[in-house]
Amino acid sequence: MKRRITVIGTGRMGAALALAFLARGHAVTVWNRTVSKAKPLEAQGVRVASSLDDAIAGADIVVGNVSDYATTTALLAPSAMTEALRGKLFVQLATGTPRHAKDAAAWARAHGILYLDGAIMATPNFIGQSGCTILYSGEKELFDANAPVFAALGGNAVYLGVDIGHANALDAAILTVLWGSLFGTWHAAAICEAEGFPLDAFASTLGATLPVLEGAMKDSVERIAKRRFAADETTMSSVETCHASVRLIHAIGQEHGIHLGLSEALEVIFARASDGGRGTHDMAAVYQGMKG
Numbered sequence: 082m083k084r085r086i087t088v089i090g091t092g093r094m095g096a097a098l099a100l101a102f103l104a105r106g107h108a109v110t111v112w113n114r115t116v117s118k119a120k121p122l123e124a125q126g127v128r129v130a131s132s133l134d135d136a137i138a139g140a141d142i143v144v145g146n147v148s149d150y151a152t153t154t155a156l157l158a159p160s161a162m163t164e165a166l167r168g169k170l171f172v173q174l175a176t177g178t179p180r181h182a183k184d185a186a187a188w189a190r191a192h193g194i195l196y197l198d199g200a201i202m203a204t205p206n207f208i209g210q211s212g213c214t215i216l217y218s219g220e221k222e223l224f225d226a227n228a229p230v231f232a233a234l235g236g237n238a239v240y241l242g243v244d245i246g247h248a249n250a251l252d253a254a255i256l257t258v259l260w261g262s263l264f265g266t267w268h269a270a271a272i273c274e275a276e277g278f279p280l281d282a283f284a285s286t287l288g289a290t291l292p293v294l295e296g297a298m299k300d301s302v303e304r305i306a307k308r309r310f311a312a313d314e315t316t317m318s319s320v321e322t323c324h325a326s327v328r329l330i331h332a333i334g335q336e337h338g339i340h341l342g343l344s345e346a347l348e349v350i351f352a353r354a355s356d357g358g359r360g361t362h363d364m365a366a367v368y369q370g371m372k373g
């Protein structure tokens with residue numbers, strides 16, 4: 082069924098969301114603080130509202146995509162906005178924490194607003210494509226009733242359950258893997274440059290080693306879930322073997338004046354496992370030093 086959808090915020094992501102809804106035949110209205118940035122969407126058939134309450138008034142579904150939850154809260158706090166939203170579905174797609182989602186859901190409940198929390202696991206160029214994953218948390222009936230609408234944003238709309246914080250929790254978890262990998266990549270590039278090793282050869286060799294990384298990641302998560310940290314017949318590497326390699330990376334960084342923040346952080350966590358007598362355990366035992 083075609084719906085009237087309002088997107089609040091037409092930054093890089095919000096504009097892509099609006100156009101994806103439009104492409105599926107929905108009637109799309111947008112509101113953006115800087116109207117001039119939203120105006121180009123008009124030529125494509127999007128209505129650009131001049132005020133936020135006007136944008137909300139005519140909508141069946143309102144999608145939030147300004148920079149963060151605090152900005153959303155400030156925009157929607159006035160009673161004119163909460164009254165306009167009453168009885169409608171508000172889908173928050175800005176990035177936030179599980180706590181942000183819980184607070185937003187409580188606010189929505191208090192004002193009679195239907196609420197789903199979402200996390201976009203893609204860049205704007207993926208929106209509307211089959212490879213776009215968006216995570217949703219909240220009431221199942223709400224998600225199911227609107228799943229055809231969410232399908233406009235991409236082929237992989239994933240419902241995570243009724244715990245409203247879970248979309249943001251998984252978003253943060255996957256972003257942590259992303260940042261860990263990218264920080265590692267940047268540090269690695271600095272080592273290559275310092276030693277005069279060509280970056281294109283680094284990139285191609287890195288690609289060839291990714292299956293090993295993927296296997297280690299999956300095995301680690303499985304071991305953490307089962308608390309199976311002692312070395313066993315499937316252990317590929319011990320804490321002490323991995324710790325030694327971290328010390329070498331740190332030494333190379335010291336020699337070449339590479340920023341030591343990453344290798345120092347690794348050293349602190351590895352030392353917890355080694356000093357705690359877990360040197361011979363499976364490398365996943367390092368996880369036991371991640372808390373507290």
Ligand SMILES: NC(=O)c1ccc[n+]([C@@H]2O[C@H](COP(=O)([O-])OP(=O)(O)OC[C@H]3O[C@@H](n4cnc5c(N)ncnc54)[C@H](OP(=O)(O)O)[C@@H]3O)[C@@H](O)[C@H]2O)c1
Nearest residue numbers: 090091092093094095114115147148175176201203204205
């Ligand atoms: N870009 C991505 O790859 C990506 C991926 C996943 C999730 N997200 C999430 O999507 C959200 C938007 O990201 P984006 O990339 O679209 O950012 P962006 O291009 O910087 O756009 C930010 C949006 O927030 C609005 N905004 C900021 N401060 C405001 C305020 N005080 N009052 C009213 N509006 C305000 C901006 O309005 P103005 O135009 O008036 O400044 C603009 O519409 C973020 O939560 C981001 O984490 C983005």
